[in-house]
Amino acid sequence: MKRVCVIGNSHLAALRLSRGRAHPGSEFSYSFFALHGSLHPSLLLKDGRLFAKKPENVRTDIEGAAHLGVDPAAYDAIVISAFGLPLVTKDILSLTHPLAEARCADWRIEDATDLPLVSRAVMTEILSSRLAGFPSLLTIQQIAQIFSGPIIIQPKPKPAHLCFQDREWSLVARYGESLPHVIADFIEMHDAATRRLLDKISPRPILLGFPALPDETPSSVPDAYSQKNDGFHKNGLYGAAVIEQIEQALTGR
Numbered sequence: 001m002k003r004v005c006v007i008g009n010s011h012l013a014a015l016r017l018s019r020g021r022a023h024p025g026s027e028f029s030y031s032f033f034a035l036h037g038s039l040h041p042s043l044l045l046k047d048g049r050l051f052a053k054k055p056e057n058v059r060t061d062i063e064g065a066a067h068l069g070v071d072p073a074a075y076d077a078i079v080i081s082a083f084g085l086p087l088v089t090k091d092i093l094s095l096t097h098p099l100a101e102a103r104c105a106d107w108r109i110e111d112a113t114d115l116p117l118v119s120r121a122v123m124t125e126i127l128s129s130r131l132a133g134f135p136s137l138l139t140i141q142q143i144a145q146i147f148s149g150p151i152i153i154q155p156k157p158k159p160a161h162l163c164f165q166d167r168e169w170s171l172v173a174r175y176g177e178s179l180p181h182v183i184a185d186f187i188e189m190h191d192a193a194t195r196r197l198l199d200k201i202s203p204r205p206i207l208l209g210f211p212a213l214p215d216e217t218p219s220s221v222p223d224a225y226s227q228k229n230d231g232f233h234k235n236g237l238y239g240a241a242v243i244e245q246i247e248q249a250l251t252g253r
Helices: 010-018 120-132 135-146 161-165 170-198 236-251
Strands: 002-008 028-035 043-046 049-052 058-060 077-083 151-155 230-234
Touching: 002 010, 002 236, 010 028, 010 077, 010 230, 010 236, 028 236, 043 135, 049 135, 077 135, 077 236, 120 170, 135 151, 151 170, 151 236, 161 170, 161 230, 230 236
Parallel strands: 002 028, 002 077, 077 151
Antiparallel strands: 028 058, 043 049
């Protein structure tokens, strides 16, 4: 039995809904350590264990881990769930976020905002710089120093199709009908920036792609893979697709 520890925030729920415990005949068992209320989960490394800065925010099925921490040595693989800059916050433009600070030349805006124009290469550099300061990237680096097994990185899920009709999502108000193109570009550049940073970590973590889903687009996934009335957080159906990716990565299939 291969033991897998999944670390993340509220997005981790999709994986937990899919595989909260070992299924009969499965060669994998899963434990979950979620830090709720955190856009960028970060842990402290002390004496070979990973601790939450705020134990009261921990949701886990690992006995005592909220206060005693997680022992990476107890697992064969570690998964970091939903890594990356958020797209899921409705008022994302009020945050310190690259999409609130600049735009590529072919990103047509519909509001009156005057944003600096940058090339795709510059936007990728901006994303790389922002990700380099992520607490969750530091957590990955710390795990790599003490853990000899595979470290798997799952990217933040794409929004659901329905999100692009939600005028309360500030990106819809800014980009309107061109938003799918903007998000697709953003995802592509974010992936390149992430790979660049992971190349500097040894041993290099495994970066998953997005699961191949029916009717998926470069910017979004079908509504059926999201939680009810929440197009940004995914359900167990999506989680099952990610679990399949994880197991394929660990078995070389």
